[in-house]
Amino acid sequence: MNEKLLMTPGPTNVPKRVLDSMSQSMMHHRTSEFSSMLSQLSERLKYVFQTSSDVLTFPAAGTGGLEAVLVNLFSPGDRVLLVSIGVFGDRFAKIAQAFGLEVDKLEVKWGMGAAPQAISDSLKDSHKAVIVTHNETSTAATNDIQKIAEMLRGEDKLLIVDAVSSLGGIELRMDEWGIDAVVTASQKALMSPPGLTFISLSERAWEHIGKSKMPKYYWDFEKARADLNKAKPQNPYTPAVSLVAAADEALAMIQEEGLENVWKRHELVAKRVRSGVEKLGLKIYTHGDYLSNTVTAVDIGERAESVKAMLEKEHGIIISGGQGHLKGRIIRIGHMGCIDCEMADRTLRALEDCMNRA
């Protein structure tokens, strides 16, 4: 492929140790070797999800995981409160609407996170769930899931969290905070290649699954959970064996470093990127109360696309541009997964060079 430095909100740099785990001979998915690897990955996933519930693995993009949660938990006509703080919240709403859910959308000003009070004010008895993005890469804003979960405690509403760009990089404690469904993907803070989505549900969420009238087959969670809990754990259909091996290796690295240390490293690198950006006289797009530790959005006006192109051409560093109405106005620097201060500094030096030239 190439040797470029990926400073995007995913896919992220994959450590050589993880890449190498894919270059071994193919393993058959009905062997004891694969069963052992799958159960080992599942235990490691419980650790990064901070849950004692099963974590299901599907060959799919994160968007598939979001769809899977909806088709397993709901029936057409069910009403949900969907909190959108950007492009990915809007996408989650589109998926819910595509499957016939009644979606009441709480739209938060871009660059901000959602105030628990605003969610509480929008909540109706008819809402079966509150759906929220933990970290919104389009605006580099992070929601305070712990506070939102506290606000919902005691309410008979499922809390569903899109943690695709946060899990493994930003503190998330599924059981302790009381989250009912967490969805993530392999290619973000979990520093694995893209192609796997991981989903975990609370016991309360599992009770809803039996009632769901949504058509489903590939995404059937009950089948996936039953197979995962067999004496020889397996997947209902052929798993992406190489990607399972890669994710297992990447999560082993997270366990070795320690999840809390990994969160701290992300915070450290994020602060370094933000202060470096400000030292260059550039403006952080996101409101100070909601700064993300996995991605930074910088408001640089019409130079955005040219600076992004120059960073790749002159320095071999890939960053992302703006999405939606922010296209051509901001750049987004990802700093999640396999990331350290040296990578941050290299990116900042290159950004300074490109800003001077642009």
Added chain:
Amino acid sequence: MNEKLLMTPGPTNVPKRVLDSMSQSMMHHRTSEFSSMLSQLSERLKYVFQTSSDVLTFPAAGTGGLEAVLVNLFSPGDRVLLVSIGVFGDRFAKIAQAFGLEVDKLEVKWGMGAAPQAISDSLKDSHKAVIVTHNETSTAATNDIQKIAEMLRGEDKLLIVDAVSSLGGIELRMDEWGIDAVVTASQKALMSPPGLTFISLSERAWEHIGKSKMPKYYWDFEKARADLNKAKPQNPYTPAVSLVAAADEALAMIQEEGLENVWKRHELVAKRVRSGVEKLGLKIYTHGDYLSNTVTAVDIGERAESVKAMLEKEHGIIISGGQGHLKGRIIRIGHMGCIDCEMADRTLRALEDCMNRA
């Protein structure tokens, strides 16, 4: 992982050249490099599908591809004729039923393929499509898709073919034969790691898609086709970059050998396996008119499971056992993808040894 020889109906042995293509640094999916690789893969897929239509790629198991075809082409209540010659035909029927299709099932005796006349006799005006498995790995039987397509010519019925365990190993000419939808996966005759499904539709099938009332988002073919036909081809959601690179490399190898030569090699190896099995005094399970060139089923009675276990333990060769009511009664030797006569002979010698000991 391990160095075992995979003689199963998938996942199959992945050539080192293909494995190595995954061990390079991660590539971002919105770069020109990825767009070039994706369009190159798409052109190679057209060649192995023998079609001029777009071939869509999704991160998913083959079962996801079968589901995707149904949710894009049909609406709840649509009536289809589903021809089942084994476990995978039955699964396709279950998927169709899960999504509310009216499924008339033509069940063919296991070990046999479907006679075009039998399909013709079961066909009703109300049937919108005929759904058939090209190669049924559970019984090692292959349907004559060319004859079935000829029988349907002129009829206003879509012909949908599950080619998961045949495409790239058994002759299939989508355009010339007039097939409306072909679904396959990466880990069978295409000798790539599992995790990608590939789907191509005829122009006639594309016309049906606009009328589909099935809820869909992740599987949306129109979105996937639009993104694939952009100036910079891409996927709607994050693709499994490493698996795309692997499949592109594997298909390059098929192009270098030549598709017709690849089909001939599969036929040669299949004949060698079958004659070797008969020389051991063992009985081929499948009827002689429908023998598969990608997998061989051998009826060895209650020794099946112990012989299978011994082959792995003593010889490091993985084969498959029986499925459904054939469990514990047959063994299935896969010979597709990265396969040659030496591998077949090694497997036959090991089988002879295990039969003697069992």
